[in-house]
Amino acid sequence: VQAERAGNIVVGFGRVDGRSVGIVANQPTVFAGCLDIDASEKAARFVRTCDAFNVPIITLVDVPGFLPGTDQEYNGIIRRGAKLLYAYGEATVGKITVITRKAYGGAYDVMGSKHMGADVNLAWPTAQIAVMGASGAVGFVYRKRLLEAAKNGDDVDALxxxxxxxxxxxxxxxYVAAERGYVDAVIPPSHTRGQIVAALRL
Incomplete structure (x- = not known):
């Protein structure tokens, strides 16, 4: 659906176990899968369409965040991102989320996370669920320690x-997310279809 618009998110209809489902997935080959204004609106419209026709939604998450840039901010990325947040939050159909790789920050929240009422939230062992990626977070969290290492002449890159x-x-x-209740199960990719079928039968 709308294949020519906002290539960083893919939406479409499919069948799982003979049931019609709506599929929302990040496309990591376009803008690394980041959500931007167009992607947020495209996904929000699709989620609302699925909800209107009682079609369960399967979300495949690989999102490193919202697309940065002053043009995105000026044109209202917060407001447009909130449309997707509200669409998932207000949807009354079954919502199944599978985290395949990156699930960072607020962008993960708006992609049908457990926080937004996903009925089943699954993750592959390759999933990375956090506020931000390790390379960016280390610069913030351990800034003083890195500066001290530089002053002492230690190998900062190794640290x-x-x-x-x-x-x-x-x-x-x-596994940390599962321990805290943010993920229902960590599954190998080969079990994904079976787990989705089981969730749809609930």
């Missing part, structure tokens, strides 16, 4: 890599 790995191991992996 940065160590801290990034530590951040990924302790905060970004899907």
């Amino acid at each position: 940065r890599l160590q801290l990034q790995q530590e951040y990924e191991d302790t905060l970004v992996n899907p």
